[in-house]
Amino acid sequence: MCNRYRPARAEVIEAQWQLKPPRSWKLGIGPWGDGPFIRARTSEPELVVGTWALIGDQDKKPINKPRMTNNARIESIASLRTYKGPWHRGQRCLIPAESYDEPCWELARNEWWSFRRKDGAPWHLAGIWNSWTDPATGEVFESYSALTMNCDAHPLLRRFHKPEPTLPPDQQDKRTVIPLEVSSFRAWLTGPVEEALSLVQLPALELFEAGPAQVMPGSSLPLAS
Secondary structure, three states, X not given: OOOOEXXXXXXXXXXXXXXXXXXXXXXXXXXXXXXXXXXXXXXXXXXXXXXXXXXXXXXXXXXXXXXXXXXXXXXXXXXXXXXXXXXXXXXXXXXXEEEEEEEEOXXXXXXXXXXXXXXXXXEEEEEEEEEEEOOOOOOEEEEEEEEEEEOOOOOOHHHEOOOOOOOOHHHOOOEEEOEOOHHHHHHHHHOOHHHHHHOOOOOOHHHEEEEEEEEOOOOOOEEEO
């Protein structure tokens, strides 16, 4: 699963979507950081900045850091307490990302790799969002989660994440985020759940530009080499 990424830059999102950013965000974020996402509460898309860790309907406080809710498995999203409310309400979003990072353990140690699109465009990762209102103050907290799927069959993505030694190679349940193409944006944001699920598929190998990550000075997050 993805636990750090570089959100697309504000000017890139504005040029593609003609949407003004409501506020700024950091160049690289991890769980509980603030990043941009695109949703469509009406028929028109909206650019929001929120916390990358979904705050569920029943949560008692806005950020509960021991809970890793920045990723949600697509196979169980309709039944798990944190995610099922937003999912059944159709609160799907797109997460614009310049790149995202995954750990490679092929040398028996963690080597971070960065993944960009070969065409230079930002990724638009499938996600869900929620708005949580603090009952004590009335303050509204926006949050989102990236969806993940199994990628054991993908020739590139199956190389990442620490192997589970007790499982055979075809049962590792390696995970990947779910990039969507421009032609699928409208259906993902506003279509019925059956149509949205039909868009969940492994990304084509030719989309990727991938390689070992390089740490940017003054940051704990990597920059693709």
